[in-house]
Amino acid sequence: MSGDWVAVRGGDSPDGTPYSTFELHLKVSGKKLSGRYCYVARYGAKIDCDPEGENVNGTLSFDGRDASVEFDSTFGATSGKAQLSLRGEKLTWKLLKAPNGGAYFGPDTEVLVPEDRQEKRCGWVSVAGRGRPLLKDGDGTWTLVLSEGESANVPTRFASTGWTSTGRDSGFGCACAYGTVNRGAAEIRQVKEMQTRPMKICRSDRSLGPAPRR
Structure with a gap:
């Protein structure tokens, strides 16, 4: 306990x-x-x-x-x-x-x-400018704690599954992130893996809601 x-x-x-x-x-x-x-x-x-x-x-x-x-x-x-x-x-x-x-x-x-445990979370991943990426799943919105270089390269990971640009350095895609989930801070830390997914998977999951517009 x-x-x-x-x-x-x-x-x-x-x-x-x-x-x-x-x-x-x-x-x-x-x-x-x-x-x-x-x-x-x-x-x-x-x-x-x-x-x-x-x-x-x-x-x-x-x-x-x-x-x-x-x-x-x-x-x-x-x-x-x-x-x-x-x-x-x-x-x-x-x-x-x-x-x-x-x-x-x-x-x-x-x-x-x-408060901290290893989990796999799947949903909409979005980026707005130089801010940290967010992952929105059925439980809420989580901040992906990545290095500055890793955050900047997030859109390139979606080359094969689809990335929708919503402005300069901004956009969204569908993915799963595996790392240490901290519920108190609503963060996914020490992200060990990010697996991109086709957009249709997130669009068909009603628990995720509409795609983010950041």
């Missing part, structure tokens, strides 16, 4: 900002669990987050797959209670009692996954 966990919901804002992000940063020592949570909602309008302090403490079950925790908000509310359950690579947060004595923002129930 130790590690960095995140759940991201929505990504339909014009700049790809998710509607909400819930993070748990946990440490385990024996049967004791400690750490902090960070909740950002309504596209950043609601924030309950302390990037430094700890506000989550609890005790693990015998097998380490469950934990009962108490937590405080960053607005003075105290003695909240929640249940954590780890099954495979999914960590479920279930609120049992909201903290009292101050404001609190957080989900009632949420399923989190490791």
Whole structure:
């Protein structure tokens, strides 16, 4: 259960900002669990987050797959209670009692996954000028963290599958990227491979929506 966990919901804002992000940063020592949570909602309008302090403490079950925790908000509310359950690579947060004595923002129930993990993501890849390429899939929009030289050469990779230019140094194509997905930052880092695909594959996938116009 130790590690960095995140759940991201929505990504339909014009700049790809998710509607909400819930993070748990946990440490385990024996049967004791400690750490902090960070909740950002309504596209950043609601924030309950302390990037430094700890506000989550609890005790693990015998097998380490469950934990009962108490937590405080960053607005003075105290003695909240929640249940954590780890099954495979999914960590479920279930609120049992909201903290009292101050404001609190957080989900009632949420399923989190490791913040960083190797994944293959497929969808529309777009470039606008010298900005970093973006990949839009059914879960939202991800920034492809590439070097400046790699970003500049993205359009040339689509020579055999099709690239639509939308202006100087701008355009889009269809591709899959394999790398380290960081959900908190909505980034695909350490991109090991980018496999271009025919445009018709993305156009036929309704979860992707229309091709981007950057």
